[in-house]
Every structure is written in structure tokens, then in C-alpha cells.
Amino acid sequence: MPRPKQALLSRERIIAAATALIDAEGLAAVSTRRLAAELGVRGPSLYNHFATKDEILDAVADSIAAQVEIGMFATEPWQKALKAWGHSYRTALAAHPNIVPHLAQGPGRRPGALRMADAVYGGLVREGWPPARATHIGALMRYFVAGSALGSFARGFVEDPTFYAEDYPHLTQAHRLPEHQRSVDEGAFTLGLDALIDGLTLTYDQFGYGKNLRR
Structure with missing residues (x-):
């Protein structure tokens, strides 16, 4: 044949x-x-x-990491780049939450994940962040994004209004959270990301990391 x-x-x-x-x-x-x-x-x-099976899992994880936008670190101020990257990163992981535990182990030898780490670290250092702090920010973002993508806060409540009524007086509307899952979970992520970047900006300004940059 x-x-x-x-x-x-x-x-x-x-x-x-x-x-x-x-x-x-x-x-x-x-x-x-x-x-x-x-x-x-x-x-x-x-x-x-x-x-091996692990090579397959690595390839799946890397195919998802490769979907994350990273070009903004070459063109945008670090705050704007970090925010855009955070949202793109979460979108990619939230679409495939079951791979997150494997992906969250770190980039290893995966080229897509290493390109992402290189872009983030390089962009932050170029903007004046000390290398150690740039490393901390990359790790912090991975913890934050992976945790957000791994599960849904809103889906953690049951859609039964009687369950909360008597014993949990401050949760009388908690049964409605699942029907608003997207707005609750995305709103919480956006609030947290904005707070994180605001806090980093205070540190950046306090230590004058960007004072010698040429724009």
C-alpha cells in the first residue's frame, strides 16, 4: 500500500x-x-x-504560555506593560486551568515560557528596576496570576439562598455570586493587579529607580 x-x-x-x-x-x-x-x-x-509523558505536559504548558502577549515590554512603560501582560497571562491560563499546576512549576527548558520570562525581566531592568527586584516582580506576578486562574471565588458558593440565611447574616446574597462569576472574578483580579502595580510604583518612586533613564 x-x-x-x-x-x-x-x-x-x-x-x-x-x-x-x-x-x-x-x-x-x-x-x-x-x-x-x-x-x-x-x-x-x-x-x-x-x-515521556512529562515532555507532552511541558509542550502543552508551553503552547499556552506562547499565547501570552509580551511585546509590550519592549515599547511601553513598565506599569502599563505589567498590567497588559497580567491580563493577557490570566486570560491564557483561565482558558486552561487544569494545566496551571504544571505550568506554575516554572519555565524549566520550555522555550515559550523562557521567552516570556526574558521579556518581563528585560523590560523591568531596562526601566530601572534592580535585577533582584525584577526577579521578585516576575515571581510575584506568576503567583498572583496562577492563583487567580486556578479557581473561581464566585463558584465557591452554592446557589441556595436558604443555606446562608440563618447562620451567616452577612452572606445573605452569597448565593448570587455564581451567576455573576465572570464579573466577580475578573473584577477581583483587576482590583488586585491595580493595587499591586500601585504598590510597586510607590517603591519605584521611593528608591528613584527610574531617575537616570533616558526617554
Whole structure:
């Protein structure tokens, strides 16, 4: 029989299948056997593209990190860049919350994640932040964004008004939070990000980190 014109497998197909599986069932659902079944191939076929399951998870995490906008660090003041990056970062993670625990381990050898770290660190140092503080800000943002994307505060309440009525007098409207999930969770993230940047700006101005910059 002639060979198919296109290979049955590619890295892109494997990453897409793994992403869909993680989104639907979580990290624990991923195995080479399960992925092979989803793709309609034999398990050993995957090893032509990825040596281990962890390599697949890294590739999924990196494909999501690559969706985050980072160009603003080359063109915008650090406050504006940090805010835009924070929102882009959260949007990418919130669309795939089940991968967040793996992605939050750090960039490792993942090129997309390393490009993001390089852009953020380089942009902050270029704006006058000391290298140690730039590192702290990058870490702080990762903690903040990952935590925000990992779960929903609003979805943590039950939609039963009688549950709160007697014992929790200050939570009589808490049953309404789930129906306003997006506005609650995004509003909380925006408030926190603005407060974080305001606090960093006070430090930046107090120590005069930007006084010698040439605009």
C-alpha cells in the first residue's frame, strides 16, 4: 500500500489532543496509552515525537504560555506593560486551568515560557528596576496570576439562598455570586493587579529607580 501523503501524527496533533484531554478531565487523565487511543494510533507512535509523558505536559504548558502577549515590554512603560501582560497571562491560563499546576512549576527548558520570562525581566531592568527586584516582580506576578486562574471565588458558593440565611447574616446574597462569576472574578483580579502595580510604583518612586533613564 502507498504511504499516506501526510503523517498520522505530528507534535501539533499530540499537543492539541493532550490539551483537550487536560481541559476535560485534568492532568491525571493524561497517559501515552490514553492519548494514543484518542488519536487512533498505537502508543509507541507517540515516542517518535515525545520521549515521556512529562515532555507532552511541558509542550502543552508551553503552547499556552506562547499565547501570552509580551511585546509590550519592549515599547511601553513598565506599569502599563505589567498590567497588559497580567491580563493577557490570566486570560491564557483561565482558558486552561487544569494545566496551571504544571505550568506554575516554572519555565524549566520550555522555550515559550523562557521567552516570556526574558521579556518581563528585560523590560523591568531596562526601566530601572534592580535585577533582584525584577526577579521578585516576575515571581510575584506568576503567583498572583496562577492563583487567580486556578479557581473561581464566585463558584465557591452554592446557589441556595436558604443555606446562608440563618447562620451567616452577612452572606445573605452569597448565593448570587455564581451567576455573576465572570464579573466577580475578573473584577477581583483587576482590583488586585491595580493595587499591586500601585504598590510597586510607590517603591519605584521611593528608591528613584527610574531617575537616570533616558526617554
